[in-house]
Amino acid sequence: MPSDTDAGRRTPRRDAAENREALLNAAVATLAADPEASLEAIAAAAGLSRRALYGHFAGRDELIAALIDRGAERLVAAAGTIDHADATVAMALLGARLWDAVEHVRLLAQVALRRPYVERAASALAPVRERLAALVERGVADGSVRSDIRPAVLARLVEESALAVLAEAARVGLPHDEGRRLVMLAALGTAGLSWREAGALITDTPELTEEA
Amino acid sequence: MPSDTDAGRRTPRRDAAENREALLNAAVATLAADPEASLEAIAAAAGLSRRALYGHFAGRDELIAALIDRGAERLVAAAGTIDHADATVAMALLGARLWDAVEHVRLLAQVALRRPYVERAASALAPVRERLAALVERGVADGSVRSDIRPAVLARLVEESALAVLAEAARVGLPHDEGRRLVMLAALGTAGLSWREAGALITDTPELTEEA
DNA sequence: GATAACTTGCACACTGATGTGCACGTTCGT
DNA sequence: ACGAACGTGCACATCAGTGTGCAAGTTATC
Numbered sequence: 001m002p003s004d005t006d007a008g009r010r011t012p013r014r015d016a017a018e019n020r021e022a023l024l025n026a027a028v029a030t031l032a033a034d035p036e037a038s039l040e041a042i043a044a045a046a047g048l049s050r051r052a053l054y055g056h057f058a059g060r061d062e063l064i065a066a067l068i069d070r071g072a073e074r075l076v077a078a079a080g081t082i083d084h085a086d087a088t089v090a091m092a093l094l095g096a097r098l099w100d101a102v103e104h105v106r107l108l109a110q111v112a113l114r115r116p117y118v119e120r121a122a123s124a125l126a127p128v129r130e131r132l133a134a135l136v137e138r139g140v141a142d143g144s145v146r147s148d149i150r151p152a153v154l155a156r157l158v159e160e161s162a163l164a165v166l167a168e169a170a171r172v173g174l175p176h177d178e179g180r181r182l183v184m185l186a187a188l189g190t191a192g193l194s195w196r197e198a199g200a201l202i203t204d205t206p207e208l209t210e211e212a
Numbered sequence: 213m214p215s216d217t218d219a220g221r222r223t224p225r226r227d228a229a230e231n232r233e234a235l236l237n238a239a240v241a242t243l244a245a246d247p248e249a250s251l252e253a254i255a256a257a258a259g260l261s262r263r264a265l266y267g268h269f270a271g272r273d274e275l276i277a278a279l280i281d282r283g284a285e286r287l288v289a290a291a292g293t294i295d296h297a298d299a300t301v302a303m304a305l306l307g308a309r310l311w312d313a314v315e316h317v318r319l320l321a322q323v324a325l326r327r328p329y330v331e332r333a334a335s336a337l338a339p340v341r342e343r344l345a346a347l348v349e350r351g352v353a354d355g356s357v358r359s360d361i362r363p364a365v366l367a368r369l370v371e372e373s374a375l376a377v378l379a380e381a382a383r384v385g386l387p388h389d390e391g392r393r394l395v396m397l398a399a400l401g402t403a404g405l406s407w408r409e410a411g412a413l414i415t416d417t418p419e420l421t422e423e424a
Numbered sequence: 425g426a427t428a429a430c431t432t433g434c435a436c437a438c439t440g441a442t443g444t445g446c447a448c449g450t451t452c453g454t
Numbered sequence: 455a456c457g458a459a460c461g462t463g464c465a466c467a468t469c470a471g472t473g474t475g476c477a478a479g480t481t482a483t484c
Contacts, residue, residue: 013429013482034327036248038471050472052431059473115246146407149394153384157377161398164376165369172365182361186373190398192407195358225452225459250441262442264461271443 020056022046027067028107035110039063064117071104072124079128087139088188089205094132095162095187096208099180102170109163132159139191146192154191161190184208232268234258239279240319247322251275276329283316284336291340299351301417303403304396306344307374308420311392314382321375344371351403358404366403373402396420 026046030037039060043053057063078097084090098105112121133155139145146154165186169179181202188198202208238258242249251272255265269275290309296302310317324333345367351357358366377398381391393414400410414420 011483015482016430019430040471049432051433051474054473055430060471148407148411149397153394156380156384157394157398160376160380161373161402164372168368168372172368182365182369185361186369186402189401189404190373192401194406194409195360195404197406199360223453227452228460231460252441261462263444263463266443267460272441 016056019046019048019052023048023053023056023063024067024070027063028071028103031067032103032106032110035114061116064111065120067107068111068117068121068124071101071108072121072128074101074104075108075125076127079131084207086144086205087135087142088144088191088193088201089208090135091132091139091158091187091191092184092202092205092208094128094135095183096180098162099166099169099176099183102166102179105163106167106170109167129155129159136191148192158187158190162187228268231258231260231264235260235265235268235275236279236282239275240283240315243279243322244315244318247326273328276323277332279319280323280329280333280336283313283320284333284340286313286316287320287337288339291343296419298356298417299347299354300356300400300403300405300413301420302347303344303351303370303399304414304417304420306340306347307395307399308392310374311378311381311388311395314378314391317375318379318382321379341367341371348403360404370399370402374399 023042023046027042030042030045034041039053040050042063043050046053053063057066075098078101079094082090082093082097084093108121108125111117112125133152136145136151136155136158140147140151140154149157162183166179166183169182174182184202185195185198188201189195193201235254235258239254242254242257246253251265252262254275255262258265265275269278287310290313291306294302294305294309296305320333320337323329324337345364348357348363348367348370352359352363352366361369374395378391378395381394386394396414397407397410400413401407405413
C-alpha cells in the first residue's frame with residue numbers, strides 16, 4: 001500500500017530523492033562561495049540541468065527556503081544536545097558544535113542578512129539564540145561571564161564574534177581541530193574570560209577536547 | 213591659468229564637483245543598506261538621474277573603485293595618527309577610530325568580500341592591516357597580548373571580531389559612545405584580556421575616553 | 425517488458441539592470 | 455549675455471537570469 005490518500009500516484013522514485021539531496025548539497029556549497037550564484041550554476045554543481053531543478057523546487061525562493069529550514073534544523077538539533085553545569089563550558093561546546101557544521105553555518109550567516117529571507121532564517125534559528133541567551137544569563141548570575149554588557153546584547157556579540165572567527169578560519173582553510181579551538185576561544189574571549197582562563201578551561205574539560 | 217597640460221579644457225564647474233560628492237555619499241549610504249543596489253537607486257538617493265551618474269563615472273565598477281579608494285584613504289589616515297607605548301591601548305584606539313567612521317568601514321567590509329573588488333580593497337587597506345599586525349606582535353612580545361595563537365592569525369581574528377561587533381552595534385543603532393566602547397572591548401577581548409582588565413584599561417586611559 | 429517518473433534540451437517570453445546616443449532645457453563662469 | 459558645461463528625459467540595444475511548455479530520451483519500479 002504505497003499510497004495513503006494519494007489518488008493513484010506511485011511512490012516517488014529513489015533517484016529523484018537522491019537528486020533532490022544533491023541539489024541541496026550543491027546549493028550549500030555554491031551559495032557559500034557566491035551568495036548570488038545562478039540556478040544554472042547550482043544545478044550544474046549537482047550534475048543536473050537547470051530545467052530539472054524546477055522539477056524539485058518551484059524557484060529560487062523555495063530552494064533557499066528549503067535550505068534555511070534544513071540548515072537550521074541541524075543547528076537546532078546540535079545545540080539541543082549540549083548541556084553542562086558550567087555555563088562557559090556549555091558556550092564553548094555550542095561553538096564547537098557550530099564548527100562541526102561550518103558549511104551550514106556559513107550559508108545561514110550569508111543568507112540571514114539578505115533581504116527576503118532574514119525573517120525565516122531568524123525564526124528558524126530562534127531556538128539556538130534563546131539557548132545562548134539563557135547560557136549567558138546563567139553565566140552572568142554565577143559570575144563566570146562578564147557583567148559590564150547587557151546580557152541580551154552580549155549574547156548577540158558572542159554569536160557575531162564566533163561567527164566571524166568561524167568564517168575566517170573556514171576561508172583560510174584551517175585544519176578541523178584548530179578551527180574548533182579558535183571558535184571556542186572566540187566565544188569565551190567575548191564572554192569575558194582572559195586567554196589563560198579560556199585555555200585552561202578547554203584543556204581541563206574532557207568534553208571540549210573530544211570529537212563530536 | 214586654469215590648465216596645466218589640459219588641451220583647451222575649462223576648469224570643472226562647482227556644482228559638478230558637489231554632485232560627484234553627493235553621488236559618492238549616496239552610494240555609501242545606499243550600498244551599506246543593500247550591497248547590490250542599482251545605479252538607479254544610488255542616483256536617486258543623490259537627487260540625480262541615472263543618466264547623470266554616467267557623466268561622472270564610467271559605470272558601476274568605476275564608482276565602486278572610487279568608493280573603495282575614498283573609504284580606505286580615510287581609514288588609513290585615521291589609523292596613521294594613533295600611537296601609544298602600550299600596544300593594547302593602541303589597539304583599542306584603532307578600534308575607536310574605526311567606529312568613528314562606521315559607514316565607511318561597513319561599506320568596505322561589505323565590498324571587501326565581493327569578488328571583483330576584493331583585491332583592490334585589500335591592497336588599499338593593507339597599511340591598516342600591517343599596523344594592526346605590528347601592534348599584535350609588540351603586544352605579544354611584552355606579554356600584554358595572548359601568545360596561544362599565531363600573531364598573523366590573531367591579527368585577522370581581532371580585525372574580524374571588531375568588525376562583527378561594529379556591524380552589530382550599527383545595526384541595532386546603539387548610541388555613539390556605547391558603540392565605541394563595545395568595539396574597543398571586542399578588540400581587547402579577542403587580544404586575550406579579561407573583561408575586568410579591558411574595562412580597567414579603558415577607564416584608566418584618558419585617551420580612550422576622549423572623543424576623536 | 426510495460427508504464428510512469430524523471431531528466432534533457434530546446435524554444436520562448438519576461439524582467440531588471442546596464443550602457444549609450446541625442447535633443448532639449450538649465451545653470452554656472454566670465 | 456554669451457557659450458560651454460551640466461543635467462534631464464527619452465529611446466534603444468544588450469545581457470543575464472528566471473520561469474514555463476513541450477517533445478524526446480532514459481531509468482526505476484511494478
